[in-house]
Amino acid sequence: MGRIAYGLVLSAAALLIGPTVLSAQWGNWELNVHGGVYQRDLGLSSDAFNLADEDDDTDTDPLVGARLLYNTSSGFSFGGNFDWVLVDQVPNPPGSENEDMNVNLYLYSGEVHYTFPSQSGVKFFVGAGVGGATRRFTDIPPSGGESDFTDLLVPVVAGLKFVNDAFDPSWGFTIEGRDNIIWIDEFDIVELDEDKKATNTFALQGGLSLFFGGGPDYDEEEFVQVMDSDGDGVPDDQDRCPNTPFGTRVDSFGCPVVVDSDGDGVPDDRDRCPNTPVGVAVDSDGCPIQVVTACVDGRDWYRADSPITVEGRSWVKFGTPTTVSPEDLVQIGEFDDVPVFVRTDSRVPYREVYLPLCAPANTYQRYRPQQEIRGTTG
Numbered sequence: 350m351g352r353i354a355y356g357l358v359l360s361a362a363a364l365l366i367g368p369t370v371l372s373a374q375w376g377n378w379e380l381n382v383h384g385g386v387y388q389r390d391l392g393l394s395s396d397a398f399n400l401a402d403e404d405d406d407t408d409t410d411p412l413v414g415a416r417l418l419y420n421t422s423s424g425f426s427f428g429g430n431f432d433w434v435l436v437d438q439v440p441n442p443p444g445s446e447n448e449d450m451n452v453n454l455y456l457y458s459g460e461v462h463y464t465f466p467s468q469s470g471v472k473f474f475v476g477a478g479v480g481g482a483t484r485r486f487t488d489i490p491p492s493g494g495e496s497d498f499t500d501l502l503v504p505v506v507a508g509l510k511f512v513n514d515a516f517d518p519s520w521g522f523t524i525e526g527r528d529n530i531i532w533i534d535e536f537d538i539v540e541l542d543e544d545k546k547a548t549n550t551f552a553l554q555g556g557l558s559l560f561f562g563g564g565p566d567y568d569e570e571e572f573v574q575v576m577d578s579d580g581d582g583v584p585d586d587q588d589r590c591p592n593t594p595f596g597t598r599v600d601s602f603g604c605p606v607v608v609d610s611d612g613d614g615v616p617d618d619r620d621r622c623p624n625t626p627v628g629v630a631v632d633s634d635g636c637p638i639q640v641v642t643a644c645v646d647g648r649d650w651y652r653a654d655s656p657i658t659v660e661g662r663s664w665v666k667f668g669t670p671t672t673v674s675p676e677d678l679v680q681i682g683e684f685d686d687v688p689v690f691v692r693t694d695s696r697v698p699y700r701e702v703y704l705p706l707c708a709p710a711n712t713y714q715r716y717r718p719q720q721e722i723r724g725t726t727g
Contacts, residue, residue: 376419376420376421376422376562376563377419377420377518377560377561377562377563378417378418378419378420378560378561378562378563379416379417379418379419379420379426379428379558379559379560380415380416380417380558380559380561381415381416381417381418381523381556381557381558381559382414382415382556382557383413383414383415383416383523383525383554383555383556383557384411384412384413384414384554384555384556385411385412385552385553385554385555386409386410386411386412386552386553386554387409387410387411387412387432387434387529387550387551387552388407388408388409388550388551388552389407389408389409389410389434389436389454389550390407390531390533390548390550391407391436391452391454391484408436408437410434410435410436410437410454411434411435412432412433412434412435412552412554413432413433413435414430414431414432414433414456414554415430415431416428416429416430416431416460416556417429418460418462420464420560420563424463424464424465424466425461425462425463426461426462426463426464426474426476427459427460427461427462428459428460429457429458429459429460429480430456430457430458430460430478430480430504431455431456431457432455432456432457432552433453433454433455433456434453434454434455434456436452436453436454438450438451438452449488450486450487450488450489451486451487451488452484452485452486452487453484453485454482454483454484454485455482455483455485456480456481456482456502456504456529457480457481457483457502458478458479458480458481458502458503458504459478459479459480460476460477460478460480460504460506461476461477461478462474462475462476462506463475463476464510467515468515469515470511470512470513470514470515470518470521471509471510471511472509472510472512473507473508473509473510474506474507474508474509474510474525475506475507476504476505476506476507477503477504477505477506478503478504479501479502479503480502480503480504481499481500481501481502482499482500482501482502482529482531482533483497483498483499483500484497484498484499484500485497486498500531500532500533500545501531501532502529502530502531502532503529503530503532504527504528504529504530505527505528505530506525506526506527506528507525507526508523508524508525508526509523509524509525510522510523510558511523511524512558512560517563518560519559519560519561520557520558520559520560521557521558521560522555522556522557522558523555523556523557523558524554524555525553525554525555526551526552526553527551527552527553527554528549528550528551529549529550529551529552530547530548530549530550531547531548531550532545532546532547532548533545533546533547533548578591578592579591579592579593579594579595579603580595581593581595581597581599581603582599582603583599583601583602583603587602587603588602588603589602589603589604590602590603590604590605591603593605597618605618610623610624611623611624611625611627611635612627613625613629613631613635614631614635615631615633615634615635619633619634619635620634620635621634621635621636621676622634622635622636622637622676622693623635625637632675632676634676636675636676637675637676637679638675643685643686643687643688644687644704644705644706644707645687645704645705645706645707645714646706646707646708647707648685648687650685651704651714654666656719657684657685657704657716658684659681659682659684659689659702659716660681660682660699662718662719663718663719663720664702664716664717664718664719665716665717665719665722666714666715666716667701667715667716667717667722668715670706670712670713670714670715671712671713671715672709672711672712672713673692673703673711673712673713674711675711676693677692677693678690678691678692678693678703678713679691679692679693681699681702684704687704687705688704688705689702689703689704690702690703690704690705690713691703700717700718700721701715701716701717702715702716702717703715703716704716
């Protein structure tokens with residue numbers, strides 16, 4: 350009786366919370382077709398039926414059935430179950446007009462199940478319900494009549510589901526055990542006894558489940574293509590400086606980051622003379638400004654084409670004065686207070702030096718090593 354009361358309370362609770370749970374954001378339908386074995390109790394009076402073997406009343410018979418459930422994202426499932434027990438014929442007592450009595454046993458119930466959360470494809474579930482168990486007898490002795498009995502059924506179930514997808518299954522297998530508690534009355538054709546008692550009848554079964562009408566219990570992320578028209582790594586909807594030249598270093602807003610590696614005040618992307626020494630004055634291109642404090646004009650040694658000494662070597666004029674952009678020259682020393690320059694791309698040992706003329710601007714006289722020119726003045 351305690352188990353019956355427990356089943357009734359659980360089933361009533363399912364009816365109360367069912368509408369709320371069914372409104373959950375996700376669910377699917379599960380159709381389960383199953384078969385197994387059932388330890389039945391027909392409730393026959395051994396004396397009235399002259400049963401020689403107790404197994405004629407309580408025996409293990411095959412069972413087939415189907416179940417339809419609605420599974421919610423909360424783990425609860427609601428639906429109905431129907432089973433048909435294939436009972437063997439029960440031998441009639443001697444002297445009866447019919448040799449055997451035919452019996453059909455039907456079990457049907459509304460049920461609530463709970464499946465425990467699991468990230469795997471194996472899920473444990475339990476359940477209970479309330480319904481009816483109908484026994485249908487035909488060829489009842491002695492005249493071969495028939496009679497139906499419907500009793501209260503409270504099933505209690507526990508089992509495992511093996512599904513092909515842990516979150517959005519389409520099919521699976523079940524293994525379960527059921528205690529079909531039947532509030533049965535004994536069939537006594539002599540005394541017509543209607544006394545009822547709670548009887549435990551057990552089933553062990555397995556089946557195939559098909560799932561439909563559902564989806565995963567999480568919101569699938571919608572793929573959104575991120576546009577970055579200038580390719581600077583900042584999406585267009587966040588880019589405050591669109592159309593940044595490719596390869597430009599930018600900040601989190603997509604705007605160019607000012608980088609001045611040599612600290613001369615000219616950004617690297619405009620610095621034509623990188624790695625300028627600290628403190629050297631530069632022009633708008635980042636190149637050193639050549640401040641000419643003296644020039645060769647008016648120098649006796651220049652007018653006489655005399656050799657000069659720079660870095661311990663003798664140099665002589667070579668060619669005519671030439672115009673050179675100051676940004677292409679770098680000073681390496683002085684002679685008679687006149688600055689001496691080489692081209693920025695020159696390497697030691699230098700093969701040519703430049704001395705500035707006072708006019709015109711940016712005009713220089715080239716000198717080459719004396720041992721190479723051997724006294725030639727150009």
